[in-house]
Amino acid sequence: MxxxxxSRHDLLTIGQLADRSGLAASALRYYEKLGLIHATRTxxxxxxxxxxxxxxxxxxxxxxRVGLSLDEAKVALDRLPEHRAPSGAEWDGVAQSWQxxxxxxxxxxxxxxxxxxxxxxxxxxxxxxxxxxxAADRAGAAGPGARYLLTRDPATGPEPSGATxxx
Amino acid sequence: MxxxxxSRHDLLTIGQLADRSGLAASALRYYEKLGLIHATRTxxxxxxxxxxxxxxxxxxxxxxRVGLSLDEAKVALDRLPEHRAPSGAEWDGVAQSWQxxxxxxxxxxxxxxxxxxxxxxxxxxxxxxxxxxxAADRAGAAGPGARYLLTRDPATGPEPSGATxxx
DNA sequence: CTGCTACTTGAAGTCGACTTCAAGTCAAGC
DNA sequence: GCTTGACTTGAAGTCGACTTCAAGTAGCAG
Numbered sequence: 001m002x003x004x005x006x007s008r009h010d011l012l013t014i015g016q017l018a019d020r021s022g023l024a025a026s027a028l029r030y031y032e033k034l035g036l037i038h039a040t041r042t043x044x045x046x047x048x049x050x051x052x053x054x055x056x057x058x059x060x061x062x063x064x065r066v067g068l069s070l071d072e073a074k075v076a077l078d079r080l081p082e083h084r085a086p087s088g089a090e091w092d093g094v095a096q097s098w099q100x101x102x103x104x105x106x107x108x109x110x111x112x113x114x115x116x117x118x119x120x121x122x123x124x125x126x127x128x129x130x131x132x133x134x135a136a137d138r139a140g141a142a143g144p145g146a147r148y149l150l151t152r153d154p155a156t157g158p159e160p161s162g163a164t165x166x167x
Numbered sequence: 168m169x170x171x172x173x174s175r176h177d178l179l180t181i182g183q184l185a186d187r188s189g190l191a192a193s194a195l196r197y198y199e200k201l202g203l204i205h206a207t208r209t210x211x212x213x214x215x216x217x218x219x220x221x222x223x224x225x226x227x228x229x230x231x232r233v234g235l236s237l238d239e240a241k242v243a244l245d246r247l248p249e250h251r252a253p254s255g256a257e258w259d260g261v262a263q264s265w266q267x268x269x270x271x272x273x274x275x276x277x278x279x280x281x282x283x284x285x286x287x288x289x290x291x292x293x294x295x296x297x298x299x300x301x302a303a304d305r306a307g308a309a310g311p312g313a314r315y316l317l318t319r320d321p322a323t324g325p326e327p328s329g330a331t332x333x334x
Numbered sequence: 335c336t337g338c339t340a341c342t343t344g345a346a347g348t349c350g351a352c353t354t355c356a357a358g359t360c361a362a363g364c
Numbered sequence: 365g366c367t368t369g370a371c372t373t374g375a376a377g378t379c380g381a382c383t384t385c386a387a388g389t390a391g392c393a394g
Contacts, residue, residue: 015370025371026353044360046371065279069350095283102280106273112232113269116262182340192341193383211390213341236380 011040011048021057028057036060036074066101178207178215188224195224203227203241233268 018025031037032047037056039047056077063073076094185192198204199214204223206214223244230240243261 013370024353027351029372030352042360044371046360062279062283064351071350098283099280102276102283106276106280109269109273109276112229113266113273116229116265116269180340191383194381196342197382209390211341213390231381238380 010051012051012053014039014047014049017049017053017057020054023057031057031060031070034070034074036070036077062098066098067105177218179218179220181206181214181216184216184220184224188221190224198224198227198237201237201241203237203244229265233265234272 012020014025014028017023017028021028023031028037032039037049037053039049039053042048059077059080060070060073063076064070068076080090080094179187181192181195184190184195188195190198195204199206204216204220206216206220209215226244226247227237227240230243231237235243247257247261
């Protein structure tokens, strides 16, 4: 693997891996069941992990951060080489797709934030103008009022008469 | 509630509320069981909702967006007045705390993004420098190498000998 | 009144990501 | 060689947020 391959002292027990990864041992067994990580066994059937496993785990945790399920993480992980470092191009593809996921998530949060700011200003007193209200009334909010939808789905329909924000 | 109070035509059936809120009727019943929304009943025991319910739902969905559970959303919702519009100050408190939650979430995504960018550059070839690796090795990454942790938890411990990113 | 769809209920099921449990085995220090 | 703590297994449990189901009732058009 590296200069002289993994010696016996490069192998981690599940407890050590749990400590270093911050995951519970039970979670590591679960990851193994899903095929996200692999272990060799001692003669007594106990798991031993190489250090590379830490990087696989890091990859999986980062994947979760960008909104992937463990199954999706496995797909991405399976496309990277198992026993050597990924090439720049290999890594690039993964990283790029994650970047855009992250950007989307940030953009969505920014939109929500803008809506919230608007609501502070309006005090949610106006039914036709409150963006939080309009966000919920997917089918209802149309007509002349402003429509700032929280969701991506477009909406059409009749606009009801005014009311106040009743908690 | 507004000019002449809610007339019979201001009352929505659960199906209408489902259509307009984008939630399934089953979800609305679930929300009611949790005390997030309330309904009056017809003589035949069917639910009827006022328009204000749409705003309560909007509030809940927005709360979910900023990472609150439904129970937490209920707490926030219960602090807003039930039958009148919230004052600027009342709304302000809620909105402000959500703003900071959103800002935190954005900041965290930005950090992850920066890490990913760094990894594209390094190709994950260096164990001591790869931030994704160090992110997982919470207890292990110390010594002279750079440590960019993905998580908030600080970490200390010995730094092992080099290796490459084995998928 | 008929027929139809929308509605009612409580209980049970689902999904993802794990955790907990029970009963037994391994590894290592003294 | 004994003790202690870390490890093994499969099965079942948990949690949040709902959905699905079955069997029955309401509301309304014609």
